[in-house]
Amino acid sequence: MSTLPSTAKAVIIGGGIIGCSTAYHLAKLGWTDTVLLERKKLTSGTTFHAAGLVGQLRSNANITQLLGYSVDLYNRIEEETGLGTGWKMNGGLRLACNEERWTEVKRQATTAHSFGLEMELLTPQEALELWPLMDISDLVGAAFMPTDGQANPSDITQALAKGARMAGATIFEDTKVTDIEIENGRIRAVITDQGRVECEKVICCAGQWTRAFAKRFGVNVPLVSMEHQYMVTEPIEGVPANLPTLRDPDRLTYYKEEVGGLVMGGYEPNPIPWAVNGIPQGFHYSLLDSNFDHFEQIMELALGRVPALETAGIKTLTNGPESFTPDGNFIIGEAPELRNFYVGAGFNAFGIAAGGGAGMALAEWVNKGEPPFDLWSADIRRFGRPHFDTDWVRTRTVEAYGKHYTMAWPYEEHSSGRPCRKSPLYETLKAQGACFGEKLGWERPNWFADLSLGELPQDEYSFGRQNWFDAVGREHKAAREAAVLLDQTSFAKFALKGPDAGAALDWICANDVAKPVGALTYTQMLNDKGGIECDLTVGRVAHDEFYIVTGTGFATHDFNWISRNIPDGLNCQLFDITSSNAVLSLMGPRARDVLVQVTRDDVSNEAFPFGTIRTIGIAGCPVQALRVTYVGELGWELHLPVEYAQTVYDALKSAGEAHGLRNAGYRVIESLRLEKGYRAWGSDIGPDHTPLEAGLGWAVKLRKNIDFKGRTAIEAQKSAGVKKRLCGFTVAPEVVLQGRETIYRNGERVGWLTSGGYGYTVGKSIGYGYVRRADGVDDDYLLSGTYELEVATERVTAELHMDPLYDPKMARVKC
Known part of the structure; x- marks a missing residue:
C-alpha cells in the first residue's frame, strides 16, 4: 500500500461513483496529484446497492446534457480501462x-x-x-x-477508479478523514487517521454523510437519508x-x-x-x-x-438508505460558506445516471473555478435559510420523494413545511383570497380568488388552462388599465457599504452604476465568458452605499457572486438585509393617482423620473421608493421597514379604491412580463447567455471607458457576432406553452423555448427562446424564416417577434 502524501493539489472525500468520477476527470485535466480518500472501501457507502438504471431526460437542457455525457463515458470506459462495467445501452x-x-x-x-x-x-x-x-x-x-441503459454500479465505479489511477490520481481506502484544517477562512489541509494532507481544495462526495460532515465547517448541504x-x-x-x-x-x-x-x-x-x-x-x-x-x-x-x-x-429485497434532497435535484458546486470546498452529493437515487457527468462538471468547476455550463438547477447556492434546519429539510424531502413518480404538473407547489417565512401581510392577504406559492421558504401570493363569487384559493392542476386562469386575467386587466398592488417582500435585498463600494460595483456590474445618489440602475453581472450570473437593480442611496435588489430564489447565489468578486484591496462590505424590509409594488397606469393621495412628496415624472430611488413618506413611514417596473407599466417598488407594512398597505388600498386598485400575485407578473419581453434569470437568461444574445446589449457599458468583469468576452462577441438570439414567439391562444417546446425554422430544429405563458392583453400564447445557428444569427436570418413550435409532439404555426408585444406608450399591442 502506498504512503499517504503530505501534499496534494486536491483531496476528494468519498469513494462512491461521484468521488471516483471526479478523480478520473480531474486527473484527465492534468491534476495528477489528486488524492481520493475513502474511509472504508470503494462503493461501500451507498453506491454498491444502487439499482443502476441510467436515464437521460430531465426538464433542464444542461442536466440532460450532463446525463448524456454519462452515457458517452460509460460507452467507452470499459475499453479504456479493461474492466467490465455491466453497461448496456438497451433503451x-x-x-x-x-x-x-x-x-x-x-x-x-x-x-x-x-x-x-x-x-x-x-x-x-x-x-x-x-x-x-x-x-x-x-x-x-x-x-x-x-x-438509455443500465450499469452495474460497483463495476462502473471500479472502472472509473482504475481510469483515475491510470491518469495519475491516487486512491486510498481505509483512510478516514477526521478534520479539515482551516486558517483565516482558507482550507490548509485535510486531517486523516493516517496523517495530514496539505491542500487548498477539498471535494466532498461523501453521499449521505455529507450534510453532517460539511456542517462542522459551516457548510450547509440540504440532504437527508x-x-x-x-x-x-x-x-x-x-x-x-x-x-x-x-x-x-x-x-x-x-x-x-x-x-x-x-x-x-x-x-x-x-x-x-x-x-x-x-x-x-x-x-x-x-x-x-x-x-x-x-x-x-x-x-x-x-x-x-x-x-x-x-x-x-x-x-x-434490498433495503438501502440513500440521500435525497428537498427538490429532487442533486447538489453540486463550490460552497458559498467556504472557498475551495466543493460538494457533489444528494443524488436522489439517480447517482449512477448522473455519475459520469457530475464528476466531469465537478472537475471542471475545480479546475476553472466555474462550471462548464449553467447548472443552476443543481447548484448548491439554490438553497437558503430554511435549509439550515434538518427537520424542515426532512419534511420537504419526504414530500419530494413521494412525488418522484407522480404527475409533474405545471406550476405545481409543494405543501410541506409551510408556512415558513411570512410577509407581515400574510394573514391580511390570505383573508382577501390569496392563493400562496412558496419560494425559498417564503409564502408569496400567486393569485387572488374572488371570495364573493365563491372561488376557492386553491390550485387545481392540469396540462391545460388551470383553474386560476380567469382570476389572473382579472389582475392582468387591472394592471394594464388601472393599478395593482403586489406583496414582493420576499425579494432578496443587500446593502453594499464602504468607501470603495462604487469602485467594486464598477468592476462587477456590466451596466454603469457610477451615477449620482438617487440613481437606480438595471444591470447584469457577468462571468469571464460574458455569461449572465446575476440580473438585478442597484440603487445608489449614498456616496458610499448601494441598495441591491434581486429575485427571491437567488438570495444565496447573488450574495455569494457579489461578495466573491469584490476586487482584493477594496474597502466595502456586503450585508443581506432581506428580512428587514417589506416590499409593496404599486403598478399600473393609475399608480401615480393612488400614490399622490398617500404622500406629500412630489411623485410627478419631472420630480421622480424612471430609474430613480427616493425616500418618501407614507402614513408615518419612511419608504424607499424605486421607480422601476417588471410589468411594463408605470409603477414603484415601495421598500419599507417590516413594522410599517400593514399601515402602508392599508393606506394604499384605501386610496386605490376609487382608481380600481386590485391585489395581484406572481402569476400575473409572469403574464405581464412576457408581453413586455422582460427576461427572467434562470430561464431566459443565465451563465450560458450573454447580454448580446439576450437582447440586453443596451444595458452594457461598452461605450464607456470602464473596465468590468466579462468586458473582453462581450467585445469579442460583438465583433464576431452571436450564434444564438433570444426571440419572442406567439401562437394561437388555445395552445398552452410552458417552456421547452421545440423551435423550428423552415422545418429545421433551431432551439427551444426558455419560458412560456399567456398574454391576456395580446390574446395569444407567448414563448421566448433562443434561435441557434453555428454560422451565426442576425436580423436577416431571423426575419427571413417561417417558424413552428412543437408542443406535445404536434407542430403549430408560430410568429416570431423581435420587439415587445405590448407598448404602454402606444397603448396598443404588436401582434
Whole structure:
C-alpha cells in the first residue's frame, strides 16, 4: 500500500461513483496529484446497492446534457480501462396509463427533441413487443428512448477508479478523514487517521454523510437519508438480456433485467426517513432490514403490470438508505460558506445516471473555478435559510420523494413545511383570497380568488388552462388599465457599504452604476465568458452605499457572486438585509393617482423620473421608493421597514379604491412580463447567455471607458457576432406553452423555448427562446424564416417577434 502524501493539489472525500468520477476527470485535466480518500472501501457507502438504471431526460437542457455525457463515458470506459462495467445501452421505456399522463409523456418527448435526444412514441402493442412480460390492458401509450441503459454500479465505479489511477490520481481506502484544517477562512489541509494532507481544495462526495460532515465547517448541504427498496428475482422465462429498462410512473415502479430475472423497485407515497438522529458508526457495506410490509404497496402495483412476478422466485429485497434532497435535484458546486470546498452529493437515487457527468462538471468547476455550463438547477447556492434546519429539510424531502413518480404538473407547489417565512401581510392577504406559492421558504401570493363569487384559493392542476386562469386575467386587466398592488417582500435585498463600494460595483456590474445618489440602475453581472450570473437593480442611496435588489430564489447565489468578486484591496462590505424590509409594488397606469393621495412628496415624472430611488413618506413611514417596473407599466417598488407594512398597505388600498386598485400575485407578473419581453434569470437568461444574445446589449457599458468583469468576452462577441438570439414567439391562444417546446425554422430544429405563458392583453400564447445557428444569427436570418413550435409532439404555426408585444406608450399591442 502506498504512503499517504503530505501534499496534494486536491483531496476528494468519498469513494462512491461521484468521488471516483471526479478523480478520473480531474486527473484527465492534468491534476495528477489528486488524492481520493475513502474511509472504508470503494462503493461501500451507498453506491454498491444502487439499482443502476441510467436515464437521460430531465426538464433542464444542461442536466440532460450532463446525463448524456454519462452515457458517452460509460460507452467507452470499459475499453479504456479493461474492466467490465455491466453497461448496456438497451433503451428505456416510459408508460402512460391515462390521458393526462399521456400528455405529460408527449410533452417529455418534445423536450427530448428540443435537447437533441431521440424519443419515440409507441402504441401499447409496440411497447409490448419491446417488453413482452407486461400487461398492457390499461396502457394509453409509451415512449422509448433508445440511448438509455443500465450499469452495474460497483463495476462502473471500479472502472472509473482504475481510469483515475491510470491518469495519475491516487486512491486510498481505509483512510478516514477526521478534520479539515482551516486558517483565516482558507482550507490548509485535510486531517486523516493516517496523517495530514496539505491542500487548498477539498471535494466532498461523501453521499449521505455529507450534510453532517460539511456542517462542522459551516457548510450547509440540504440532504437527508431515506430508505429505498427494490426486489431482485430469480430468472424468469421470457426475459431477454437486452430487455429495456422500464418506468411505470402511474404504478410508481421501475424495472431492469438482471441475470435473466428482474430488478423491481419504486417510490412509495409514504417513504421512511432513515438515521433521523444520525448515521450509525461503522455503517458501510451495510443494508437495512427488508421491510416487506412497506414494500407490499409497491408489489401490488407491480403485479398488475408484470403478472409473472406472482410466481417468480425472489432472491432479495434490498433495503438501502440513500440521500435525497428537498427538490429532487442533486447538489453540486463550490460552497458559498467556504472557498475551495466543493460538494457533489444528494443524488436522489439517480447517482449512477448522473455519475459520469457530475464528476466531469465537478472537475471542471475545480479546475476553472466555474462550471462548464449553467447548472443552476443543481447548484448548491439554490438553497437558503430554511435549509439550515434538518427537520424542515426532512419534511420537504419526504414530500419530494413521494412525488418522484407522480404527475409533474405545471406550476405545481409543494405543501410541506409551510408556512415558513411570512410577509407581515400574510394573514391580511390570505383573508382577501390569496392563493400562496412558496419560494425559498417564503409564502408569496400567486393569485387572488374572488371570495364573493365563491372561488376557492386553491390550485387545481392540469396540462391545460388551470383553474386560476380567469382570476389572473382579472389582475392582468387591472394592471394594464388601472393599478395593482403586489406583496414582493420576499425579494432578496443587500446593502453594499464602504468607501470603495462604487469602485467594486464598477468592476462587477456590466451596466454603469457610477451615477449620482438617487440613481437606480438595471444591470447584469457577468462571468469571464460574458455569461449572465446575476440580473438585478442597484440603487445608489449614498456616496458610499448601494441598495441591491434581486429575485427571491437567488438570495444565496447573488450574495455569494457579489461578495466573491469584490476586487482584493477594496474597502466595502456586503450585508443581506432581506428580512428587514417589506416590499409593496404599486403598478399600473393609475399608480401615480393612488400614490399622490398617500404622500406629500412630489411623485410627478419631472420630480421622480424612471430609474430613480427616493425616500418618501407614507402614513408615518419612511419608504424607499424605486421607480422601476417588471410589468411594463408605470409603477414603484415601495421598500419599507417590516413594522410599517400593514399601515402602508392599508393606506394604499384605501386610496386605490376609487382608481380600481386590485391585489395581484406572481402569476400575473409572469403574464405581464412576457408581453413586455422582460427576461427572467434562470430561464431566459443565465451563465450560458450573454447580454448580446439576450437582447440586453443596451444595458452594457461598452461605450464607456470602464473596465468590468466579462468586458473582453462581450467585445469579442460583438465583433464576431452571436450564434444564438433570444426571440419572442406567439401562437394561437388555445395552445398552452410552458417552456421547452421545440423551435423550428423552415422545418429545421433551431432551439427551444426558455419560458412560456399567456398574454391576456395580446390574446395569444407567448414563448421566448433562443434561435441557434453555428454560422451565426442576425436580423436577416431571423426575419427571413417561417417558424413552428412543437408542443406535445404536434407542430403549430408560430410568429416570431423581435420587439415587445405590448407598448404602454402606444397603448396598443404588436401582434
